[in-house]
Amino acid sequence: MSNKPLRIAQISDLHIKSPGQLAYGRVDTAKALERCVTALNKFRPAPDFVVISGDLVDTPTIEEYDHLKRLLAPIKLPFAGIPGNHDGREMMRAAFPQAGYAFPAGALNQAIELGELELILLDSHVPGKPHGELEAATLQWLDATLAASASRPALLFLHHPPFIAGIWHMDRQNLHNAGDLAEIVRRHPRVQLVATGHVHRATLTMFAGVACTICPAPNHAVDLDLDQLRAPSFKVEPPAFHLHTWYPGEGFGHVVTHQVPIGTFDGPHPFFGTDGKLL
Numbered sequence: 001m002s003n004k005p006l007r008i009a010q011i012s013d014l015h016i017k018s019p020g021q022l023a024y025g026r027v028d029t030a031k032a033l034e035r036c037v038t039a040l041n042k043f044r045p046a047p048d049f050v051v052i053s054g055d056l057v058d059t060p061t062i063e064e065y066d067h068l069k070r071l072l073a074p075i076k077l078p079f080a081g082i083p084g085n086h087d088g089r090e091m092m093r094a095a096f097p098q099a100g101y102a103f104p105a106g107a108l109n110q111a112i113e114l115g116e117l118e119l120i121l122l123d124s125h126v127p128g129k130p131h132g133e134l135e136a137a138t139l140q141w142l143d144a145t146l147a148a149s150a151s152r153p154a155l156l157f158l159h160h161p162p163f164i165a166g167i168w169h170m171d172r173q174n175l176h177n178a179g180d181l182a183e184i185v186r187r188h189p190r191v192q193l194v195a196t197g198h199v200h201r202a203t204l205t206m207f208a209g210v211a212c213t214i215c216p217a218p219n220h221a222v223d224l225d226l227d228q229l230r231a232p233s234f235k236v237e238p239p240a241f242h243l244h245t246w247y248p249g250e251g252f253g254h255v256v257t258h259q260v261p262i263g264t265f266d267g268p269h270p271f272f273g274t275d276g277k278l279l
């Protein structure tokens with residue numbers, strides 16, 4: 001077994017509009033993605049892979065996917081996307097025809113081998129609906145894919161969180177058949193992380209005995225309204241992405257998730273002077 005850690009950057013909920021259009025009349029999601037791509041390209045050590053966990057575009061339209069592809073063109077890292085509720089399966093399949101989708105039509109699931117890791121991308125899109133659901137064929141495929149190895153650590157990615165995150169209007173549109181997913185995750189201890197999006201803010205819980213995250217967005221965040229105090233709202237909070245690092249080790253190794261803010265910040269500054277004393 002190699003001693004090399006593997007780094008997977010996760011970006012989520014890009015909501016790309018047609019050129020010149022703002023999301024909700026207010027958020028320049030294209031500029032936000034440009035800044036995100038710059039941050040990904042500059043990050044050292046370079047991530048080994050990038051997963052885009054849904055809502056790549058906003059409406060969806062073919063023009064939006066064309067715009068998205070132009071904005072993603074400068075990425076110097078391999079990447080793959082999964083659909084969210086704002087995506088269109090057929091439009092997305094047409095936009096990224098090189099992707100290794102598991103099915104020739106329908107759900108855009110993918111299993112990607114990355115060194116000693118397996119990344120499993122699950123399509124929770126329900127046509128015409130904001131909530132998520134894993135179709136029977138996707139669940140069967142997931143179970144069979146996980147059963148194909150007992151030793152390779154696997155990270156699962158899907159758009160819709162399979163848990164109540166406390167933000168009422170988002171909880172109504174989470175993964176509705178989370179119990180089906182939990183049953184499969186429990187059967188396969190090689191699953192080391194369940195990473196999601198949809199809520200545009202960093203969130204962590206345990207799901208079926210595994211760490212389960214929501215990735216922040218490069219643009220706007222869903223308002224942190226934990227008691228139905230306000231109508232469904234968003235806020236433009238500091239943008240960020242997630243960096244999941246898998247470290248080899250005993251058993252399945254372990255995964256550490258860092259939140260990486262996007263932007264230019266003061267520093268880094270050394271703690272110590274050339275004399276070795278604290279500055």
Ligand SMILES: [Fe+2]
Pocket residue numbers: 013054055084085086159197198199
């Ligand atoms: Fe979403």
